[in-house]
Amino acid sequence: MDEHANREPIIDIDDLTRQFTVYRKSGKRWRRHRDTITAVDRMSFRIERGSAVGYIGANGAGKSTTIKMLTGILVPTTGSVRTCGLEPVRQRKELASRIGVVFGQRSQLWWDLPLHESFSILAAIHRLDPDVADKRTHELVDQLEMGDTLDTPVRQLSLGQRMRAEVAAALLHSPELVILDEPTIGLDVLSKQRLREFLRAERIERGTTLLLTTHDMGDIERLCDRVLVVDYGRLVYDGSLTGLGATVGARRVLVVDLAAPTPDLDDLPCGAQLLSSEAGGMRQRLAFDAEHTTAAALLAAVSDRAQVRDLSIEEPDIEDVVRRIYESTR
């Protein structure tokens, strides 16, 4: 790969739109109506090589449709998409040798064959040199602790074992970019932890770029340095995990310890609300949203009413933020 290619974003989408035409029957005569659904709506973003990005949003927000266009399964309606510097649909074969894809719900393994045979078949499909394939298989089996399962038919693997096998299968040809759709869904705590550790190491040691969709806050926290939030096909947030709370309107909490018992602090500035009052009102928790007021303004309002001895600020619970994004009514 030349130096220019190395500096190019590994994913570059510009004004990307995908629409679907659906038909529904309605009215007395059950006439067919034609509707257009815009699953991805003029979306633009770039992802740099070596980064790890969480792509999140409610059900139906447009995540899978974006991934399908990135991998060449779906043709965009308008706009452009480049993955690894290639046009995914036109250069799908070449792209397949440069990316790995894991869809939690769909398998790329052969169910009735022992696991090691799936790896051999995939190595042949990718035309890997037998020595290289052997070395890489051993490495993955070792790192993902799959030694005991190599002779087991895939259909007999537990969910955790199968997910590790899926990840190994997607990484066998050492792709530059790995796209994972819900990689830890349904896994127990230990399996999740193992998988995350493996993906982190893969990224650090090989510079592999990771793009993942997930409902699991832990995946984002442990793996991603950037979060993209999609809603109704549009990008509504692009930034760090910590900045996410403020954007989706999650509230921070000012906790004040007061010098004497104090009646409930109501009548607060707009955007602030009393959450709880303890110890006869000596500790009160006040939620506020950054869009309407500031911690300083809130503190000033409290100081007018009581003597403040100590204070702290609780940041939004990111797990709650992610849950709210997924639960938003569509």
Ligand SMILES: Nc1ncnc2c1ncn2[C@@H]1O[C@H](COP(=O)(O)OP(=O)(O)OP(=O)(O)O)[C@@H](O)[C@H]1O
């Ligand atoms: N083949 C299709 N035909 C018609 N509509 C579709 C098709 N694929 C997706 N859609 C619609 O496009 C919108 C986006 O769907 P998409 O599957 O991309 O969302 P998602 O964010 O991946 O959701 P989930 O988390 O549930 O997988 C939805 O309204 C969906 O119903």
